[in-house]
Amino acid sequence: MHQRTEQPGPGSRPTLHELVRQLSACMLRDQRGLRVRLQKVQEMLRARRPAERLLAQIGVEVKRSREWRARRQAQLPRPVFPGELPVVQKKAEIAKAISENQVIVLCGETGSGKTTQLPKICLELGRGVGGMIGHTQPRRIAARSVAMRIAQELDSPLGQVVGYKVRFADKLSENTYVKLMTDGILLAETQGDRFLEQYDTIIIDEAHERSLNIDFLIGYLKQLLPRRRDLKVIVTSATINPEQFSRHFGNAPIVMVSGRTYPVEVRYVPIGGQEDDPDEDEPTLQDAIVGAVDELEREGRGDVLVFLSGEREIRETAESLRTHEAKGSEILPLYARLSTEEQMRVFQSHSRRRIVLATNVAETSLTVPGIRYVIDPGYARISRYNTRTKVHRLPIEAISRASADQRKGRCGRLAEGICIRLYSEEDFNSRTEFTDPEIRRTHLAAVILQMMALRLGTIQDFPFLDPPDYRAIRDGYQTLHELGAIDEQNELTEVGWKLGKLPIDPRVGRMILAAREEGALEEVLIIASALSVQDPRERPMERQQEADLAHAKWRDASSDFLSFVKLWEWYHERAKELSTSKLRKACKENFLSFVRMREWNDIHGQLVGLVREMGGEGK
């Protein structure tokens, strides 16, 4: 360590070989770049060209990176674990599996504590030093709230030891060991960090949800693993098909962790099954739900969660329950388009029995607290792209067994529960085991474009868990042809590269590129960004006419798109003059979601910036 191979003195600098040896003590994200530059020095020396200055520069950076890593090593947090959680009881087994394998699959039910404790187990193993522990969540709220919880448990302010990054918001620092993010963010980061060298460990949480992002990441990681032998990957999943993940990663070990839930009794009550009066009208879903609510009322107190397929069905069911349930249970609708305020009512305490009428938000995104009973009619709207007709649709379909069990699991977190399925057991058994993953149901143009922009090879060769259908692939290529994104050889064109840089559907992106030539860029940017956020116009169930009236001032007789432009102008005139709180109030009075208006504005700003960067006219 103290040997000096060159002349001693204040100017003494490490040699090329010393620096090469020191690379492994640097942060992972610096190693590759530094190695390349050191190779350049070696070539220069061989060619007998002077390289001292470059070597000195690299030396400074190596030192900085080594010191950074040493500091992280020294300050590595020592987590404490709450004893009661199931995942903590299996801590040793999990830690051993992680140490001995590059990939493991952790299978844990709700309430197992996997999401919060797993990153801490990784820290205890000394991971997170040379690179962060990256931890993905399917939703932004989850990424933030999980970050907050882990930060609390590690007794560190959010953004220090534990940070997060979601679109348009992050809280991270040089000292961050655990980074929560949406899976979309990690995927986006592959563009600038192809080897994901910010991380020494990656946790893909809720992988059973099988969104496009998750499937893409799982395939990406599979390709990356042989090139990043030091990277550890943990895939976590509910007990839905963990074997498939395991097989995909060369029979990675599966660690099972129990949840903390109570047993749920399942009753099959097919619609009209118990009625045989031929004079009666055909029994409806509404009758069946009312019947089930009555049946559950006889079971004792407790809130009920009913899964429905859409807003209209919720409204109808609310009406039939209100006319029927004179005793006055509290009936609450719950779906994503509801304003935050209205959604929050689900979390407020209450005295009367509550019946929550929810869409699939309640299956994954939102956990309704205090539910003792579930009523499951067994249907949901599922998006499907039809390659033959080239149309996206949202048909109501029978849900899979896995989905039905997920719904069932929404009660029984507090005490024993009952789940009434409004179909027969034979019906249940005849259903598909799992919901089709999104990659099998969606339009593939965006996926193919993204893969080409990342130079991931062809979609046919990519290691997907479930490869998409051949016809869907062909259709995706065809769309890209029509957009002018690829040429006859299926290579990306200049337009294609540009579309790949825009974080929106390539068809919408193409509108923007065309608008630059047509002199309509300003309007089209407003419309394009509007198309990629949820509609900010709110229509609360009890005040729909009022809302429609407020929205009417932006209506354009010729085009819904131009309504967006009018609304945009209305908002920005006020945004210029009003304080934030007054603007928020103006939004509320006009039945607009302030949060979504801001998101629209943020996306718009992002697109404006990217279009400007593209520069140049035309093409």
Added chain:
DNA sequence: AATTAGCCC
């Protein structure tokens, strides 16, 4: 006439 929910460069 009618639409679930989620995400990003």
